[in-house]
Amino acid sequence: xxxxxxxxxxxxxxxxxxFRRSSEPDDLVTGLPTFLQxxxxxALVRFLKKALIPARYRPRLRRWLRPNDPESNVxxxxxVMNRDxxxxxxxxxCSHIDALEISGAGSQGRYNFRSYRTVQYPDYDxxxxxxxxxxxxxxxxxxxxxxxxxxxxAAANVYDMLxxxxxxxxxxxxLLKVHGAPLDLCRWTEHGMRQLLETAGFTVINTASWGNRExxxxxxxxxxxxxxxxxxxxxxxxxxxxxxxxxxxxxxxKSE
Numbered sequence: 417x418x419x420x421x422x423x424x425x426x427x428x429x430x431x432x433x434x435f436r437r438s439s440e441p442d443d444l445v446t447g448l449p450t451f452l453q454x455x456x457x458x459a460l461v462r463f464l465k466k467a468l469i470p471a472r473y474r475p476r477l478r479r480w481l482r483p484n485d486p487e488s489n490v491x492x493x494x495x496v497m498n499r500d501x502x503x504x505x506x507x508x509x510c511s512h513i514d515a516l517e518i519s520g521a522g523s524q525g526r527y528n529f530r531s532y533r534t535v536q537y538p539d540y541d542x543x544x545x546x547x548x549x550x551x552x553x554x555x556x557x558x559x560x561x562x563x564x565x566x567x568x569x570a571a572a573n574v575y576d577m578l579x580x581x582x583x584x585x586x587x588x589x590x591l592l593k594v595h596g597a598p599l600d601l602c603r604w605t606e607h608g609m610r611q612l613l614e615t616a617g618f619t620v621i622n623t624a625s626w627g628n629r630e631x632x633x634x635x636x637x638x639x640x641x642x643x644x645x646x647x648x649x650x651x652x653x654x655x656x657x658x659x660x661x662x663x664x665x666x667x668x669x670k671s672e
Contacts, residue, residue: 491642496626571616587663618666627660
C-alpha cells in the first residue's frame, strides 16, 4: 500500500527524532546527508551562512562573492526604490534620450542613453536658472531636492530644461535622519511630491514610497551611515504609514 502524505510526514518526524537523540558522532555524520537531502542547495547555503557568519560580516562577504551584483552595496532603504526607478527608465527608448543628472552620477554608464551629462552643485545651482541653450528628454534628481533652498524654483527650472514630452525622475527621503550636504531642508509625502510637481506644470505619471519600521529603526543611529541591504536579514515589505523614501515620475506636456 503506498504511503499517504501523513505517513511520509510522520516518517520524517521519526527520522528527525532519531537524528536528535543519536549520541554517537559517527551516527551524526552518517545521518546528516539523509537529514539534509530534502533541503535545496540554496536553502542549505542560506542556512549555513546565517548559522556560521556573524551578521556584521555578511554584507562584506556578499560583495566579495558577487562583485557585479548592483545590490551588493546598496542601502536597505533604497532597494525597492532603485528597482522601480531602473525598471521605469529601462521602459523608455533610452537610445534616443539625451539625459541630464543633477548632483549625482548613478545613471552614468547604466543605460544606453544617446547622450548623458551630469552637473554638480555649486558649479550649477538648479534653483537659480535652467542650463542655457540646452534641453533634455530625461532629467534625474535622486536624493537632491531635500537639500535645495527653493524646491519650487528647482522644479520649474527642471520643467524648462525638458523637451516637450520629456520626463523627470525624482526621489527624496521622508522618514530619514537629518543629513546636511550642505543643508537638509525639506521632506515630502507622496501627496506633497505630487503637489510640488503639478505646481511646476508637470503631469505626474506616478508617485511611490517605501519604508518599514524595521528599516527605520536600523537607520536611527548617530552619524551619516545607513544600513546596507542583506537579503538574508532584511525585509522589503512596505508599511505605507512609515515611508522612508518617496519618488515620482512626471512628464512635461507634449504640447509645449
